[in-house]
Amino acid sequence: MLGESWRYGYQIPWAGGTAAGSLKFSGFLIPTFRTLQLQIFLILVLASSNTLEETIYVVSSIEGGSVELPCDVTSSMNDSVYLVLWYRKDSATPIYSYDSRRSRDNNGGNSLWSEPQAFGSRAHYNISRRPTVLSVRDLRGSDSGTYTCRVDFTQSPTVYHHVKLDVKVPPTGLLIIGDRGREIKSDQPVGPFKENISN
Incomplete structure (x- = not known):
């Protein structure tokens, strides 16, 4: 054996x-x-x-101001872009789009579209910038949120970029609360207070 x-x-x-x-x-x-x-x-x-996909860029501005949301449209293959779509995180439909195919068919016209219920005429996409930017003016507090930029190339795989927009809303008024938890009106006297006492 x-x-x-x-x-x-x-x-x-x-x-x-x-x-x-x-x-x-x-x-x-x-x-x-x-x-x-x-x-x-x-x-x-x-x-x-x-x-890399989950990297979120944060931009901020104040209500009534303007902001630029960046979107990198370069590819490792030096490919050309034919479609850019912007989404809001809580929406499954695009709120802004750039279509280079439509631009070529119409001699450069009607390639940009903005959802009226979102940014509407307040937004404009600058494809010539690097990175490209979606400019939004007359910001509202409701514009705050996370946005996704989807880039489709002619040959390269689709890429996604995420941008968080923070719109600061200034206070509309001043509210003074007394030591008993009641609001003190502007025509009411305040004090007297003892010095060197925080509470």
């Missing part, structure tokens, strides 16, 4: 097996190790791309 097992290479290589057994064992290990390396590489690439 020992002679047969030795001749056909059934011995474990590190236990003194034959060259045939070692080659079989090595031949089994090498593709498994390469597969593991490939899996690890793909996991790292996917994790990296997800991290």
